[in-house]
Amino acid sequence: MDKKISPSLMCANFLELGKELKQLEEHGIEYLHIDIMDGVFVPNYTLGTDFIKKLHRACSIPLDIHLMIDRPDCKLDRFEFNEDDYVSIHYESTPHIQRTLNAVREAGARPMLALNPATPLNVVEELLPDIDAVLIMTVNPGYAGQKLIPQTLDKIARLRKMLDDAGYPNIEIECDGNVSFENATKMSRAGANIFVAGTSSLYAPGADLSENVKKFREAIK
Numbered sequence: 001m002d003k004k005i006s007p008s009l010m011c012a013n014f015l016e017l018g019k020e021l022k023q024l025e026e027h028g029i030e031y032l033h034i035d036i037m038d039g040v041f042v043p044n045y046t047l048g049t050d051f052i053k054k055l056h057r058a059c060s061i062p063l064d065i066h067l068m069i070d071r072p073d074c075k076l077d078r079f080e081f082n083e084d085d086y087v088s089i090h091y092e093s094t095p096h097i098q099r100t101l102n103a104v105r106e107a108g109a110r111p112m113l114a115l116n117p118a119t120p121l122n123v124v125e126e127l128l129p130d131i132d133a134v135l136i137m138t139v140n141p142g143y144a145g146q147k148l149i150p151q152t153l154d155k156i157a158r159l160r161k162m163l164d165d166a167g168y169p170n171i172e173i174e175c176d177g178n179v180s181f182e183n184a185t186k187m188s189r190a191g192a193n194i195f196v197a198g199t200s201s202l203y204a205p206g207a208d209l210s211e212n213v214k215k216f217r218e219a220i221k
Helices: 014-026 049-058 097-106 121-130 151-165 181-190 209-219
Strands: 004-007 032-037 063-068 086-090 110-115 133-137 172-176 194-197
Touching (some): 032 049, 063 110, 063 194, 086 097, 097 110, 110 121, 121 151, 181 194, 181 209, 194 209
Parallel strands (some): 004 194, 032 063, 110 133, 133 172, 172 194
């Protein structure tokens, strides 16, 4: 399965965002990770619906929209989705997870199920026909700059085996949280193929973005 990079735009330099988007396009970046936080599901606020609309018009890269919000089933109509966009719905965020994932597909986007670190993998089993990918949180959601929770690496490996054994080898696995160059290699070996790259890799302070993209590609080979 192809390995893909999804830079976390909450970590980008917003004063230079136009320039950075052009760099990411030139390097063939596959997705742009957009964290939507509401201060309820997670204790933080980040990007919003208008930002998604503007990105769709300013950039050709598909979006990887991570909804860290309470009751997304009641709020999907506030978002603009394109057909190549991934939309992550947290299992823990709604009592109507299957219906919400299906609503994402009906809206024309690709549904991804997101799991917090302590959420068991068995919840995925009943949702396999409804998803194109699973997002494994390798830190607790809400903030950049956290340390990897070590047992999530085994969780990625167990998920990959579960998906393959169940006859769903095309369901992708994304990982999000302390995806450093070193950890990205471990995650890739465990079976992940989409990597949310933030302050511990692509957007490390003082580093060159283009050079870091090249370094990241090497890390996930």
